[in-house]
Amino acid sequence: MNAPLKRSLPNAADAFWMPFSPMRAFNEQPLLFDRADGMHYVTPDGWRVLDGMAGLWCVNAGHAQPRITEAIREAAGRLDFVSSFKMTHPAARSYAQRLCAFAPDGIERVFFVNSGSEAVDTALKIARAYHHARGRSARTKLIGRAKGYHGMGFGGLSVAGIGRHKQDFGPLLPDVAHLPLPYDRETMAFSRGLPDGGLAAADALEELVQIHDPATVAAVIVEPVTGSGGVYPPPRGYLARLREICDRHGILLIFDEVITGFGRLGTPFAAQAYGVTPDLITCAKGMTNGAVPMGGVLVSEGVYDAFMAGPPEAIELFHGYTYSAHPLACAAGHAMLDVFEQDDLLGRLNAVLPVWQEGALRLRSSPHVVDVRTAGLLCAVELAPRAGVAGARGQQTYQRCLDDGLLVRSSGDTIVLSPPLIAGEDDVETIFATIGAALAPTA
Numbered sequence: 001m002n003a004p005l006k007r008s009l010p011n012a013a014d015a016f017w018m019p020f021s022p023m024r025a026f027n028e029q030p031l032l033f034d035r036a037d038g039m040h041y042v043t044p045d046g047w048r049v050l051d052g053m054a055g056l057w058c059v060n061a062g063h064a065q066p067r068i069t070e071a072i073r074e075a076a077g078r079l080d081f082v083s084s085f086k087m088t089h090p091a092a093r094s095y096a097q098r099l100c101a102f103a104p105d106g107i108e109r110v111f112f113v114n115s116g117s118e119a120v121d122t123a124l125k126i127a128r129a130y131h132h133a134r135g136r137s138a139r140t141k142l143i144g145r146a147k148g149y150h151g152m153g154f155g156g157l158s159v160a161g162i163g164r165h166k167q168d169f170g171p172l173l174p175d176v177a178h179l180p181l182p183y184d185r186e187t188m189a190f191s192r193g194l195p196d197g198g199l200a201a202a203d204a205l206e207e208l209v210q211i212h213d214p215a216t217v218a219a220v221i222v223e224p225v226t227g228s229g230g231v232y233p234p235p236r237g238y239l240a241r242l243r244e245i246c247d248r249h250g251i252l253l254i255f256d257e258v259i260t261g262f263g264r265l266g267t268p269f270a271a272q273a274y275g276v277t278p279d280l281i282t283c284a285k286g287m288t289n290g291a292v293p294m295g296g297v298l299v300s301e302g303v304y305d306a307f308m309a310g311p312p313e314a315i316e317l318f319h320g321y322t323y324s325a326h327p328l329a330c331a332a333g334h335a336m337l338d339v340f341e342q343d344d345l346l347g348r349l350n351a352v353l354p355v356w357q358e359g360a361l362r363l364r365s366s367p368h369v370v371d372v373r374t375a376g377l378l379c380a381v382e383l384a385p386r387a388g389v390a391g392a393r394g395q396q397t398y399q400r401c402l403d404d405g406l407l408v409r410s411s412g413d414t415i416v417l418s419p420p421l422i423a424g425e426d427d428v429e430t431i432f433a434t435i436g437a438a439l440a441p442t443a
């Protein structure tokens, strides 16, 4: 007998086990959105909420961008799926070429994956395999940084620097070390532009590789701007100094640009904003405007070439995913690049950035604010925790903003912002006025 298609579950509405969510509290009071357009989400009963987070740092061109929607629709009707294992489709090749042209000079190849986590694990594997291909198999150590977030795979979790994310899962990768966060509240709080103090902070890498033996280190991975860990821009000169130290010791430098890629800093990637080109760049999120899952590892020619030394009929990299270069994702990726070109997304964003920085820094005079950090269209407003209840003030501010029609993200007691890049000056004013009101003492 066939199994019944429907069974009655005790809590049918609660079957979805959601990521990073307090399930029991959520199910008591679920927050649902069932439509979105431009800068807004809409709830099933028609309430419009200004999206201060571009979804989850990904809807860079605004929600339901019509050209992206149409490209996905067209692709779905033409080629639903083809694997990229020893075959592929034309849009995968043309998108790869266009994407590499959008990326910094020196980046000439892309390996497609389906998420930021897969991009990070792929980049770490490519880094180790690169050294192996060059006969340096002892180079396996990986260096991350405090407060780094690199997704949820075992590799990304190992190099990440947020302790709570690791506690429940047993041993992670061995041979991983971490740089300190280049941040000092005393000297860097409320910085306008990049804070000073970069060189000393980066020199921690020289110390670390000496402790671990430089000839055993494969790669250093950092987010150019720490994102999920609380928006910490790199101090002036910091990334260039990391580059120098990596070069000195033959270590690969990986920028995790899952958040900073696709325009967030007013340039295609953070590498261009800060004038430092890494060997590998991981990206995802804004790549398809969040409309279809996709990620990628952008690879420099030197790294790619190291794999091409064997016989031409031999597979060079034993790695890949069923959905690498999925036709719908490639269509969305192409359309996203069209939007960048046709709408001058970066030009418009750069015009708004001074208003963003000023609006953010005005919150300095609001109660409880101990730092405001901005980088491109990112912002963190850090609040002093309420005595004995870490996170409570952040949660309350989040809730007050939401009640007032603004979706922000609270990470502990830090309010984090990353709206769509199409935000106008009026949206920016609304965002900071709403946060200011949420922080004001209640009568």
Ligand SMILES: Cc1ncc(COP(=O)(O)O)c(C=O)c1O
Residues within 6 Å of the ligand: 114, 115, 116, 117, 118, 120, 149, 150, 151, 152, 223, 227, 228, 256, 257, 258, 259, 284, 285
């Ligand atoms: C810097 C960074 N790397 C990796 C990831 C993981 O991406 P995903 O959630 O798509 O796996 C994220 C997600 O926020 C991220 O911010």
